[in-house]
Amino acid sequence: MPDYFPNVKKIKYEGPDSKNALSFKHYKASQKILGKTMEDHFRFAVCYWHTFKGLGTDPFGGPTMIRNYDDAPDEDTQRRQTMEAAFEFFQKLGVKFWCFHDADIAPEGETLDESQRRLDDVAKQAKKLQKETGIKLLWGTSNMFSHRRFMSGAATNPDPAIFAYAGAKVKKALEVTKYLGGEGYVFWGGREGYETLLNTDMGRELDHLARFLHMAVDYKKKIKFKGQFFIEPKPKEPTKHQYDFDAASCHAFLQKYDLDKHLKLNIEANHATLAGHTFIHELEYAVANDLLGSVDANRGDELLGWDTDQFPTNLYDTTLAMYTILKAGGFKAGGLNFDAKLRRQSIDPVDLFHAHIGAMDAFARGLKAAAKMIKDKKFEKIIQKRYSGWDTAFGQKIESGKATLEDMDAYTRKHGDPEPQSGRQELLENILNEYIL
Ligand code: XUL
Numbered sequence: 120m121p122d123y124f125p126n127v128k129k130i131k132y133e134g135p136d137s138k139n140a141l142s143f144k145h146y147k148a149s150q151k152i153l154g155k156t157m158e159d160h161f162r163f164a165v166c167y168w169h170t171f172k173g174l175g176t177d178p179f180g181g182p183t184m185i186r187n188y189d190d191a192p193d194e195d196t197q198r199r200q201t202m203e204a205a206f207e208f209f210q211k212l213g214v215k216f217w218c219f220h221d222a223d224i225a226p227e228g229e230t231l232d233e234s235q236r237r238l239d240d241v242a243k244q245a246k247k248l249q250k251e252t253g254i255k256l257l258w259g260t261s262n263m264f265s266h267r268r269f270m271s272g273a274a275t276n277p278d279p280a281i282f283a284y285a286g287a288k289v290k291k292a293l294e295v296t297k298y299l300g301g302e303g304y305v306f307w308g309g310r311e312g313y314e315t316l317l318n319t320d321m322g323r324e325l326d327h328l329a330r331f332l333h334m335a336v337d338y339k340k341k342i343k344f345k346g347q348f349f350i351e352p353k354p355k356e357p358t359k360h361q362y363d364f365d366a367a368s369c370h371a372f373l374q375k376y377d378l379d380k381h382l383k384l385n386i387e388a389n390h391a392t393l394a395g396h397t398f399i400h401e402l403e404y405a406v407a408n409d410l411l412g413s414v415d416a417n418r419g420d421e422l423l424g425w426d427t428d429q430f431p432t433n434l435y436d437t438t439l440a441m442y443t444i445l446k447a448g449g450f451k452a453g454g455l456n457f458d459a460k461l462r463r464q465s466i467d468p469v470d471l472f473h474a475h476i477g478a479m480d481a482f483a484r485g486l487k488a489a490a491k492m493i494k495d496k497k498f499e500k501i502i503q504k505r506y507s508g509w510d511t512a513f514g515q516k517i518e519s520g521k522a523t524l525e526d527m528d529a530y531t532r533k534h535g536d537p538e539p540q541s542g543r544q545e546l547l548e549n550i551l552n553e554y555i556l
Pocket residue numbers: 220260305307351353387415426458
């Protein structure tokens with residue numbers, strides 16, 4: 120097989136004192152933390168779209184990145200070379216999972232048949248490479264937002280013929296994901312939203328989205344695909360208002376349409392911030408409602424209001440994210456996928472390595488700090504104490520649903536005005552700094 124990244128050897132763990140930029144300083148796959156290896160905690164996945172197909176374009180300019188696997192004269196060779204380069208990259212980086220959209224691994228052809236022929240061809244190649252390398256598919260998905268036919272949505276399109284086209288694509292993408300042993304399948308509502316309510320029947324569109332997901336659930340059962348379904352919240356972009364706005368609105372939607380037992384959430388950091396939440400808020404909401412599925416790890420820019428999809432480097436975020444994930448017992452079918460792209464000026468293939476190494480190290484540091492926080496139980500004890508009133512007979516009576524407003528009145532008359540207690544936020548923030556720094 121040709122060497123697409125000839126200047127980079129397999130990335131190794133060399134420890135925090137290493138001067139080699141192409142080494143891990145903190146991520147050591149085999150190191151056990153709280154009884155589990157780092158590799159198993161994270162289940163890191165490389166995303167195919169940004170990493171191999173993203174070439175630095177932005178709304179003002181075309182590609183800036185030139186890739187050696189992208190130079191073949193015909194589509195078949197180019198597609199196969201890209202897949203070869205991808206597996207070389209996964210191996211050199213040392214990740215065990217990858218993720219794709221149908222259209223990343225096999226660009227759409229003139230007809231559905233031609234698109235699916237390409238998909239079958241590349242899936243066969245990927246299956247062989249997976250077998251040779253032991254690398255697995257974390258999740259697959261279908262791109263139902265780039266082609267012009269999907270400009271008004273896929274499952275929420277006003278035209279049932281486009282709903283049908285999207286259905287045909289998902290049917291095939293599910294089959295391919297199953298064929299590749301995928302551990303999950305993601306539904307991100309690419310253009311499932313609207314630009315103006317003047318031309319939109321919102322209620323009907325939501326019903327259609329639910330119908331679409333039910334069809335997918337039925338087909339999953341039919342083909343005996345055992346992977347986990349995920350829905351990925353995002354509030355806006357590309358549409359002005361996306362229906363799967365955030366974790367809570369996805370939850371309400373799933374419950375209303377009786378889909379909550381079939382889908383978990385794929386939480387993306389930058390989507391959380393676009394929704395006006397923190398990444399940790401979205402994770403915590405998912406955990407509190409038994410909806411934590413998988414994570415698209417990236418970050419936005421605090422001064423920009425769009426989905427910049429940058430590689431995660433913020434140690435506060437990685438620590439708090441891992442703290443929440445550890446408290447929830449870790450990932451099951453999900454993992455940490457780097458849905459992140461290089462900046463337009465980072466044009467060299469080696470930048471892909473720097474980006475992923477930095478992100479994996481940032482999460483490794485976050486995991487170490489979070490594990491210490493779990494072991495020390497400092498935060499846990501403070502929270503326990505803060506809520507301890509609820510463990511008394513009186514608190515339990517309320518929580519179990521046996522108390523009435525008359526009981527509240529009687530209690531207050533007997534005990535008088537309660538003394539407020541400090542929330543100690545500044546102290547807690549100081550303690551957190553001690554773990555991170
Ligand atoms: C878009 C996004 C997608 C999904 C998969 O913002 O995050 O790449 O993760 O379709």
